Each structure stands twice: as C-alpha cells, then as structure tokens.
Amino acid sequence: MTSITIAATDGSGRFAAYVAEPAGKPAGVVVLIQEIFGVNQAMRDIAAWVADLGFIAVVPDLFWRIEPGIDITDKTDAEWKRAFELFQAFDQAKGIEDLKATVGAARSMPGSNGKVATMGYCLGGRLAFMMAEQSDADANISYYGVGLDGLLGDLGKVTKPLVVHIADRDEYFPAEGRQKVVDAAKANPHVACYNYDADHAFARVKGIHWHGLSATIANGRSAEVLVKALG
Numbered sequence: 608m609t610s611i612t613i614a615a616t617d618g619s620g621r622f623a624a625y626v627a628e629p630a631g632k633p634a635g636v637v638v639l640i641q642e643i644f645g646v647n648q649a650m651r652d653i654a655a656w657v658a659d660l661g662f663i664a665v666v667p668d669l670f671w672r673i674e675p676g677i678d679i680t681d682k683t684d685a686e687w688k689r690a691f692e693l694f695q696a697f698d699q700a701k702g703i704e705d706l707k708a709t710v711g712a713a714r715s716m717p718g719s720n721g722k723v724a725t726m727g728y729c730l731g732g733r734l735a736f737m738m739a740e741q742s743d744a745d746a747n748i749s750y751y752g753v754g755l756d757g758l759l760g761d762l763g764k765v766t767k768p769l770v771v772h773i774a775d776r777d778e779y780f781p782a783e784g785r786q787k788v789v790d791a792a793k794a795n796p797h798v799a800c801y802n803y804d805a806d807h808a809f810a811r812v813k814g815i816h817w818h819g820l821s822a823t824i825a826n827g828r829s830a831e832v833l834v835k836a837l838g
Contacts, residue, residue, distance in 0.1 A: 610626060613705075615704070623675065627654035628718065629659070632663075633718055634718060635719070635838055637663070637723075637725070639726055641727075641730070642690075643693055645678050645693070647680060649813065660834075665716075667709045669706070671705075673697065682815070720837070724744055724748065725746075726750070726829060730753075732749040732753070736769070739767065740758065741761070746769070746835075748829050749771045751774045753807075754780065755784070763795065771792065773801065774805050774808075775802050775804050775805070788800060806818070810822040
C-alpha cells in the first residue's frame, strides 16, 4: 500500500491517490471514487478487497481542491455535518477532470496492463455514472449514486459496461428518480441496473447502513464485470 501524485489537467497542482497493489502483475486498475467522507478507512478497505481480487486499486483524493487529506467517518453528527459541507463545496466538473487524469495516469503506471475501470460509492457512484458518459474508462460501476435521473440525457453516449447498483430504501434518491434510471437503461445494452432491498450505503465497509447480503451480491456482480473488462 503506497500513494502516488497525479497532475491536474488544468495546471492547478498535483493531488494524492492511495494505492493498494495485488500480488501479481501486470494487472488492470480500478479507480475507486470516494464518498463524501474522503479517502477514509472504508475506502482503504475496499481498495484492499480490489487488490485481493487481483487488480491495482487507486483512490484519488477528490477533495484536494477544498482541503487535502480528508479522512472522516459516518459515526458522528459532527462528521456528517463536515461531510455535507464538503459535498456542497465540491466542484463535480473539476472532479471529473481529476478522475480522467487519474484514469490516464493509471493506464501507464508501473504494473498496469493498460486497462482501467472506475467504481464509486455515494458521491462516487454519481461520478462513476458521469465517467461512463464522459470518459474512455473500460468499465464503470456506480453504487447508490444520487440524482442519476438528472444525468440520463447523455446515457446514449455510454459505450462501455456500466453497472448501476440501486438501493431501494435510499433516503437520498426518491423512488421516482430511481425508476427513471432503470427505465432509461433498458435502451442501452451496455448499461445494467440492479436493485437491492437495502438503504443507501449498504456496501460501506463497517458503515451504519451496511447490509451484508446486498453488499455480497453487488460486489460479486462488480467483480464479474471487472474481470471481463480488465482481464
């Protein structure tokens, strides 16, 4: 487990990315996209799981333009307040730029086989959906992204596998919006939506809404897509 720095494409500086490496290489790379809590222990645990699957995991610090090194949890009211402040201050367009830079760097990093996928959670789930529409990543996986119904106009641009994991008890994404995503996805053979009888953040490792059955099923589906896309 190491870290790398990546140059922002707008020339504004460099940002850090946590890296977890598998036992064998060359390997495909999974760019993991953080929740609103930064690159915290939950994201590092997911990175360890991805490395155990045989992929290089890279977790960029997307809040670096606001405050580098954010690492908080979902356990206290103060941390939730800070997380939502960060979310409100976060520039999603700049986040996509930084993710594209991360994907580009991942293709040529030592040990990479040149294939890269993104996989994101919460805020990261929304950004993974956007990356499917706006980037050349080889696959994109979205866990309980919010407001995805507002992104459907570009769904036809998706030409690589996009997996959308939807929480049917998601308090942050109303049922009507979730159904719009499912309906729209039927028109694009590259997009697969899966629904789970669970709350938002059901796959957050040791999180307050962790749901083992849903997480296990969703993670299995994600692993299958990653193997097909990344080798």
